Amino acid sequence: MPVSTESKRNRACAALMKQVRAILDGEGPTPSSLHAIKLKLVALAKRVELFPLSDFEMPVSQGRNIPLLLEENDGHGLYLTINLPGKEAAPHDHGIWCVNAAVSGEEKHEFYRRTDENSPPGQATVVKTGEVIVRPGQGMAMADHDIHSNIVIGDVPAIGLALYGYAIARFPGVIWYHPEFGSTRASPSRRLAA
């Protein structure tokens, strides 16, 4: 009996997660281990035959994160992300590391650094430190408190793989930054509720 794309995909995702565990067990989420994980995720995303769009529901607007593999016991979450042209997110900090790789399309990530100290709640200043365009063959990795913004560029959806230190349903509070106003706001943590 021929093996379905879904079981091939599930097998490949499980193999990736095993490699990720082996990398992190050695040294934790350091810049070099996250870089190594990024290369693994880029390699998986290059296997476009595992991610036919016919297997996934397109978002009606904005974007959609489709779980591919969620580890048990508060483990990592691997998602297929579909973001429509123009979909954007203001600078934010997930509180947990993440690694992205593109299957198709292009998404620009800009990275920021906080420049204030001990600001009153709700206030913060950030400065842009760099950017990367995540396109096929290219990925990006962020540490626990790195800050990024993202926008889909071009006129086709950006399809990608996203691996997070926690499943999205168990995310810590996300902190959003508004550079033009010097303000910040936090969305509540899902760590206790989930």
Ligand SMILES: [Fe+2]
């Ligand atoms: Fe993000």
